[in-house]
Amino acid sequence: MSVWDILEINPTGEESAIKKAYAKKLKQHHPEDDPEGYQRLREAYDSALKQAKHIAATPALTVMDEEEAEGAEGDEAWMWQDEDEEWEEEPDETVLPEIQVHPVRRFLEQVEELYEDFPSRIEPDSWKALLDSDVVWDVEHSQSLQDGLISFLEDSHYLPRSVWEVLDQVFRFSADKEALLERYPEYFVEYILRQINGSMELRYDCFRGSAAIDDVDIEEYLYLREEAQEMLGDGELEEAKDLLDTAHEMFADDPDLELMRSKYFLAVGETDQALASLQRVIELRPDDWDGHWHRAQLLHDLQRYEEALADLDVLLQQEPHNSHVLSLAGRCHLGLGQIEETREKMKLSYEQDNTHINTFVYWYMAGNKHFYEQPPLKRADRRKARLHTFYYWAVVFLRMTWLPIILYTLLEVFFDLPAICNRLFILILLWNLWRMIRSERFIST
């Protein structure tokens, strides 16, 4: 049965006729009383409305199947752009009144303007102001505006995280990843979300108020910086080095670039260079977490514990309860032989995170008796201890040899054994004694 049969009308392109028929039939198949009948009728109605659009469109567009019809509909949002472009081609622009420029287009022009003005573009407030314009709020334009903005960002995406967060607040990218994936390429969706959550953040504050950037091709620099980050992440050290060098020549006051350089130097084993880079990071940004942290790790590995501790102190002032920092500080104290300090730091770290494996390992190491000075024992105690040690080893020895001893004794009682047996028995005892001594050495190490 076709949908038209269910509705009891002839196929038509007229929406109102379908609605009328549906309304009439709905009284027979009331959703309260006849759920199945209603479902059938409803599906017929929805499908009839779709077909009606198609039928109504057919005379004008001779060949067009349903999918194409839908496609054309989806393009509608973009129609304004085509129209605008046609306008621009007209020779006499003065005739065109300004108000006729489509608001979305005007907005995108403003975005472009802002993007080109580098000092303003890295300020979240300037984006906030722009994004509060009426056209952004207007739901009528929301889809085309978002499409336009994202396609602009695909080519121009060097923005600080704070600006991405403002964009996220307005367009709620991170709340609905699925919807983004439906419309935009996956790599760029991932890129946007990464910028918002800040997992690969490259900061922009070093450019703020810096006179040096005026002479630099900033777009080129930002491109090099991001490429270098990617190459380092992929372990392509050669490519990374070239990019880092070029970028460093252009602009030398960027702590994030300096950090990447130090990572590169560490990866190729040039410790001194790495240390110099980290030094520079800290000069540029005295409270930089990564700078101090990587330097502390490096200094610890170089056994320069005192210097490492100085860096870690800076970090502990920022975050007194960070397990990683506490644990590394403990290890530095351990390297210096300061057992009490080690235990104190490890305990603090353990209180924060009782699964931190380094804390465990080095905390227990600090308990090792080699790290303690032993007070002299009293004579009686020493004798007692020696006696206990003797008992202990006697029991261990018996535990290993009881079977041969019993066997030998039994045989000796009931049989007259040849001398070779005595020697064999003594040999067994001696062998076990040797085994015991060996195990004692193993345990004590």
Add this chain to the structure above:
Amino acid sequence: MSMIGIDLGTTNSLVAYWDKDQAVIIPNVLGEHLTPSIVSVDENGSILVGRIAQERLITHPHLTASTFKRFMGTEKKYTLGAHTFTPAELSSFILKALKEDAEAHLGVEVTEAVISVPAYFNDSQRKATKRAAEIAGLKVERLISEPTAAAIAYGLHQEKPETKFLVFDLGGGTFDVSVLELFEGIMDVKSIAGDNFLGGEDFTEILIAHFLEKHKLELASLDTKTQSALYKQAETCKLALGQETSATMSLTIRDQAYELRLDRTEYEKLAHPLLLRLRKPIERALRDASLSPSDLDAVILIGGATRLPLIKHVIGRMFGRMPYTNINPDETVALGAAIQTALKQRNQALEEIILTDVCPYTLGTSVVQELGNGQLSSGHFFPIIERNTPIPVSRVERLYTVHDNQKRLNVAVYQGESRLVEHNIKLGELQIKIPPAPAGEQSIDVRYTYDINGILEVEVVSVSTGEKKRVVIEQNEGSMTKEQIEARLQELQDIKIHPRDRTENRLLIAKGERLYEEALGERREAIAIAIQQFEKALLTQNDKEIKKATEIFKERLEQMERWMDFS
């Protein structure tokens, strides 16, 4: 026998009925239309509801519960004195009070009701609402979506035969957007979208957060009484900012006075992130209905929070026009629910309107997917009923085994829009045995049936054996046996509820206690004496004397309150 329509709101609730040819709001015992959705337990362990409980929110915060609708359908427990309640049980007290108001007003017993719920309420939240009604002794004839109820009330007065409109419902705790079309006597819901965690309360909470931040205070360091007082200040400030350009919040903590003056632009700045959250649901609802804002004939506002000029302004910006404001945002839903009772009974005075609704979420199950290389990956969401499908609806999908000699198939029921089930909400699960066979040879039919009340039933049939399993998805009650439910019901019946006829006196005392808490020094003494005198008069049980004392006491309290405003 009568049927009533109830709007069970986050902050306020209302009850209405169909009176011959129109819907009418039933006033409560105090003569007011709105009954605050607040429950309190008094010193004797009996339950107080509404305005009295609201007064006690300040004086006895630990014995009082509010905004519990936000936690409907969850495991959250409220401990009030010796009692512990679920959100559904607290709601049942409100419903019971409304039922009594209706019975007093109509003079007949009321046992049936149409209750409104946010359109975006999910299955377990709807179940909890139904259960609340059952505890209160009401049979739920229909759960109706709040925006749909509002749309009916609006549509009843439309002269245009065909109209498309959007209902913007910002209540105390939830935000719903519905797109509807009215034609040929059919009210057709085209799409629903929303945010279950955005409401008027959030616009109050940002003020609290701002106040605390400005004075470097921590909410946790304040006792519950101060917290309630702060909440009330924020609420008053929010409402004042709707009328005037600036407002003040003041609070005394441990004898130190804190004050904060705020103007409208500052408040708008604070509220900006919340306002931005209003957009996505609107966009989605319109997209699902394949309409653009210019296709709409009207934008209707319901829910108390839409009174804020802030919200109205932003709606104007979003739609490029001012919203339709000829309806009362507080009462429309209840009136719509009352109209629905009449429709339900096919009332003669009413030209028939047939209501068709949609389901707000996609419902489906979890399936294993084959990756390109022959490997299997589990946890993929397989939609069976897509969101915004007209209801009632019933859909079947056939699922196959993935392993050789598989003995049983697990059907997990999920709700949500993500491609992976881990991001969706699990509603329930059922298992069915199947005869062993090579992978892919055995199959089951999974049928999802979504009824007109928005409640889901799942049926699974093994194709080869014909074995059938069926569940009405019930997540929360699952752990309780029938006897336990019965026993709990009995317990709740035994709890005393403060007698309705003494409500006014009780309210005056509660109000007096609140003023006492808020006042200081001499004024405090004066209030204490006034309360004592009034209580003494009540003890005489002499109606004439009580009436006189009530008048005096009432006047005195009003005086006091006026003074407080000036101080």
